[in-house]
Amino acid sequence: MIGRDLLGIEDFDRADLERILETAAHMQEVGLREVKRVPTLRGRTIINLFFESSTRTRTSFEIAGKRLSADVINFSAESSSLSKSESILDTARTLDAMAPDAVIVRHKVAGVPKxxxxxxDAPVINAGDGAHEHPTQALLDLFTVLQEKGRIDGLTVAIVGDITHSRVARSNIYGFTKLGADVRVAGPPTLLPPAVESLGVKAFTSLREAIEGADVVMALRIQSERLQGAYVPSVREYSAMWGLDRAKLRYAREDAIVMHPGPINRGVEIAHDLADRRPSVILEQVRNGVAVRMAVLYLLAGRAQAGQEGAR
Amino acid sequence: MGRVVLDDAAIRRALVRIAHEVVERNEDVARLYLVAIPNGGVPLARQLAANLLEIAGHELPVGVLDTTLYRDDLTRRGERPPLRRTEMPSAVDEKIVVLVDDVASTGRTIRAAMDALMDFGRPRAVQVVALVDRGHRELPIRIDYVGKNVPTAASEKIVLHGHRGTLEPPLEVRVEAREQG
Known part of the structure; x- marks a missing residue:
């Protein structure tokens, strides 16, 4: 059951995910029209509450809201003093007083959206919290794979890189396994969470083994501070072992696609010429992000609360 | 269960008659564009297109236009209704658009369809076909071509039977009692 909020893919079952993806397919059609705007959320207010900067996700939500005719307000808060829970809740109460119909939250600390x-009172949509979840990224990844491959059930999906610190990896692990894909994760042993296999995936410490026969290879962004010794000896070493390029990709299926949540570190986790052309679908992911976020806003924003439903 | 107001033969006759009325009213048949409101309007629009091809010798475009995103009751409902497909194979500019729905009632769906249509361009005219008009209009909207007027009580509903999920027109239209609650 799709509830009031979207906090994580972990909370959803297969039927919920399928409903969102199906809705997104229709929203994609709206984006192809000459007038790319429908009046669905006219007079509704959506607040983008970003405690951590993110131009891409924020813009994607903003376009999605505007295509549904909602008023979208960007509220970027300086994150320095906001790890104190008091000020977060104060901010939340201030916003609540403005009676938004949905609040989209990003924060560097896991659990803040919750x-x-x-x-x-308003529905809250998690736009990324710490190393916890980034549910709309997983939804757009699922949608992209569905569009490219026609199915998710039975596919082999390899997620490569810094699994430990990645909310994208976590949300995708939930999403792809719930929809019946075989999920593999791979990375340097220092960046693989010890109990990751309890999430229903197979862990690899060899890139070649991980992507052997894969239909989808997803590279994750690695933060530069993790490349300075504690986890990985050097950027060069990481890129040589784990950076995706056309030569390494030979081990995957011939028709495998390459994904990346962006922004990419060119030449680190993905080679220049691979990032820019097929089989990479990075720009399709960005495009699909708008349709998926429209679907989420359609399903959650500005619904009548229980008890005030109008008669039909 | 319920009473039959249109059977298979009557539905087919109605669609032939409506095709003749459309031709009679629109000299410029080549300008017509049939746009179905899903799901019920789709098989009716296809059958009308086949009839118009036979009568007037023109193969007309048939579009499908979902009105859900244009509904006026979305924020009054707890659950959002599922979306349906929209497929508009040709431009609506300067076309005479004939909207095709199965059952006309309050007029709110037609209002939504007209708003949606205007986002695709500027049609020369918009006309409306409904297989059944059950009354209870809440907006100043007139149905141009009606298969059958079926006055109903608010406690009754119109049900189309047969060929569910196919592209064939329905076999039967019944009036049934609404479930309590």
Whole structure:
């Protein structure tokens, strides 16, 4: 059951995911029209509450909201003092007083969107919290694979890189396994969480073994501070062992696609010429992000609360 | 269960008659564009297109236009209704668009369809076909071509039977009692 909020893919079952993806397919058609705007959320207010900067995700939500005719307000908060829970909740209450119909939250600390959801009447959509989840990224990845491959059930999906610190990896692991894909994760042993296989995936410490026969290879962004010794000896070493290029990709299926949540570190986790052309679908992912976020806003924003439903 | 108001033969006759009325009213048949409101309008529009090909010798475009994103009751409902496909194979500019729905009632769906249509361009005219008009209009909207007027009580509903999920027109239209609640 799709509830009030979207906090993580972990909360969804297969039917919920299929409903969102199906809705996104229709939203994609709206984006192809000459007038790319429908009046669905006219007079509704959506607040983008970003405690951590992110131009891409914020813009994608903003376009999605505007295509549904909602008023989208960007509220970027300086994150320095906001790891204190008091000020987060104060901010949330301030926003609540403005009666938004949905609040989109990004924060560097896991669990903050949930805290805010507990304090607000409006639905809260998690746009990425710490190393916890980034559900709309997983939804757009699922949607992209569905469009490219026609199915998700039975596919082999290899997620490569810094699995430990990646909310994208976590949301995708939930999403792809719930929809019946075989999920593999791979990376340097220092960046693989010890109990990751309990999430229903297979862990590899060899890139070649991980992508052997894969239909989808997903590279993750590696933060530069993790490339300075504690986890990985050097950028060069990481890129030689784990950076995707056309030569390494030979081990995957011939028709495998390459994905990346962006922004990419060119020449680190993915080679220049691979990032820019097929089989990479990085720009399709960005494009699909708008349709998927429209679907999420359609399903969650500005719904009548229980008890005030109009008669039909 | 319920009473039959249109059977298979009557539905087919109605669609032939409506095709003749459309031709009679629109000299410029080549300008017509049939746009179905899903799901019920789709098989009816296809059958009308076949009839118009036979009568007037023109193969007309048939579009499908989902009105869900244009509904006026979305924020009054707890659950959002599922979306249906929209497929508009040709431009609506300067076309005479004939909207095709199965059952006309409050007029709110037609209002939504007209708004949606205007986002695709500027048609020369918009006309409306409904297989059944059950009354209870809440907006100043007139149905141009009606298969059958079926006055109903609010406690009754119109049900189309047969060929569910196929492209064939329905076999039967019944009036049934609404479930309580």
């Amino acid at each position: 805290r805010i959801a507990d304090a607000l």
